Amino acid sequence: MTTAERPLSATVDRLLTQLEEGLPEGEVPASIFGNSELYDAELRKIFGRCWVFLAHESEVAAHGDYTVRKIGEDNFIVSRDEEGEIHVLFDACRHRGVQVCRSDSGNSSHFRCPYHGWTYSSDGALVGAPLWKNAFGGMDKSKNGLTKAAQVRSFHGLIFATLDPSAPPLEEYLGGMAWYLDLIFGLDKDGLEILGAPQRFVVDANWKSGSDNFSGDDYHLGTLHRSVWSIGAFPVPFSENMMGYHVQAAKGHSLSFSMAEDANEPGPNFFGFPEDLAEQFDTSRISEEQLEIARRARVFVGNVFPNFSILALPMSEDGANHAPTGVLTIRTWQPKGPGQIEIWNWFLAYKNMTAEQKDRAYRAGLGTFSVGGSFEMDDTEPWITVARTGSSVAAEVLDFSLNYQMGMPGVGIASKVDDWPGPGIAYWTRYEEGVQRNLYQYYAEMMRAKPGEWPENTL
Template sequence: MTTTNPRPASVGQSAEDLLRKLEAGLPNGEIPAAIFGNEDVYRRELRSIFGRCWVFLAHESEIPAKGDYVLRKIGEDSFVVVRDEHGGINVLFDACRHRGVQICRADSGNTSHFRCPYHGWTFNTKGELVGAPLWRNAFGGMSKEDNGLSRAAKVATYQGLIFATLDHTAPPLEEYLGGMTWYLDLVFGLNSHGVEVLAPPQRFVIEANWKSGADNFSGDDYHLGTLHRSVWEIGAFPVPFRENMLGYHIQASPGHSLSFSMAPTDDEPGPKFFGYPEDLVATFDTSRISAHQLDVARRSRVFVGNIFPNFSILALPMTEDGANHPPTGILTIRTWQPKGPGKVEVWNWFCAYKNMTPEQKERVYRAGLGTFSMGGSFEMDDTEPWITVGRTGRSVAAEVLDFSLNYKMGMPGVGIAKRVEDWPGPGIAYWTRYEEGVQRNLFSFYTEMMRAAPGEWPSFRFPEDDVAPGSTASGSPA
């Protein structure tokens, strides 16, 4: 007997077809697998997501001096992030105004000018055209002011993190981040000395879709006990798996989500402040954050989050060698740079508080390299499943069979996670971490951005965001 699929799908579905299915399926926790591999979806993402949203590019500590620059990406396009002679930060499209030739040929450095190798047009660190060979003969009478490098529409920083957007209609950065600023302050604002990157970013390419990284770092904790089981076996992480699953999933604001592994009470044994050394914790200037933020940070073992679209943050205690070095708090930030529907380049930085001792910074860097790097134990675990997610998303079978993925965890009647009404920070919170609302939040905002008309923006607040952060009692397990 032959059976038929009641919902046949056409091979080579359009982005619009898949977005309709995504929008219809999300309320039921279903996502079409093809969005992780469809070429038409990917081309639309470059314009509707990366061509509009605020995108993380660099940390201020990477360009501390006038003339310092780094070469970074918005979508697939290169931009020079440079500090000019007045200390301002500029984000310049890496293309000469004359013929569109790349003007920056190094990943980082220090310079007073960028010179196009084709015809010699020369630009200063503000992107202004300041000279060209035989200017009077070739272009006499033409305005130099109108021929500078193209710039990102808007540039802004938050807690030392440099973001840019190509869309002149984009809201201010802090409005776009919404409730996520409360959590960035909690991680990056603990110390008046601030945070710095420890080295240039690692870069490595995976044959996966960029959304798999964003999905995972929005708060996929369910995979820890299976995919990362060996991490516990070798003593790389100090909190037992079941205890580690205690904590909260927070939809900080539309699109931006995070997860805390957290002790239920302040007097619980185990790491505090993400596992940072006690002598460092003693230097934290906790007057810079609220009492509620301090309580959350003190009880936190792990912070993992994603700022839409592709900027992820992770703070937790780790060691690369449990037999010789106890776990210590590490902070890694990363971007999932799209390179096609089936390829992503991971950019991975390790960060430390500036007042850490050289020995503490070295320990952080080595622990990070051994766990969350291209050769680290966690990274090697994660990349293999993401590769197969992308392969499934590109498959004919996923389209023909109308294959959808299950994102139902934490929905009413599914699992043990419950909504927490007295969480002290902004957003929608659930206890425990057996929950996928954080991913549904990612894809809900993704859908709105993909379907928004030029100049239109989704809301950056949830309908229930009518209570000021910190105005309620401390959060507790439901």
């Protein structure tokens, strides 16, 4: 019996039952943010099966380029071979399991294990070892290459991989979320590129807090990020910014738009990107409905289950001297235990932006959404205490649950939208937490799913 086939422990089963029974009432058990047994099951049930974002193609643009990334807590080499094909390779020598890639990124035609010298090409094939004839003559090299992820797929330059051969194709897994990713990554035929290396910083929080926040927690903006408005970093007042839509795009995948209800209301539009850039967008690859949403949108924030988040919005690191400009950041919430994550944060720009526009966007992003940015310093403090509460004896003994009722019938002003042009279930306004409930509903279904079985991702 494999670890994936083993029954869930009594503790994990109890927590999942509490989650499943509580969600219809808008309740989530606090202990899912800190329980160690649950976390061990997540590594296998969630990260061992789901599609996980690893890198952008611009990070491995040339033949021989590679970078080391993670699925769950495990290292994988994302490489482009000499034929231009992208591979995702488990970073473990087939001889003794030693890590073969010792740099975070670089360019090389081969990876060589430091222990016994087994050498692999950039596509993972075993090509040789010292004194091969004496040591391994007659052994089949083709059966001893680096182990590859079960499936690898690139979507608009975003490289995803899954360890589960039974996983549905990436486009099917994304479901309606792919339609919304087109609004960002499909706006222009030339695509996007990464600006600089990804930032990495460790926070004593649970990975689900980041996914929860970027699924559409807009309510915290007026309190936790109040200073952002006072320094002019964002051009829209808080109450107006809450006007917009929450969308459950598919099971597990959620997003939020800050958007004027009236299409004739002045901007910022196109997420705050410069007007002269927006005028050059080749939007032939998206529909009129997608284009209209992108044109009207001030903010896009979303999460692809389990831990890949996207944010596009107009920001400034210094509102007194620089007007807000469009910033696009993507990030992953890398698990490092039940109470710790490593945040990986990238900034992107459209390739046809001028050098000055790219620099302006990068600086605006660094001042707001980075290890030293104003938003980051705000967000991480509450998440730390969420994890602390989640691992507490009191939360366990008291069956302490968290309130996720905003937007449920009779609670708040949000209401379901019947004429939303895109896929999924949409609500107006952003005073709503159905996007988070969608995250945890799919989470519970994946944790319960048996090997080879996948929950339906349509709503």
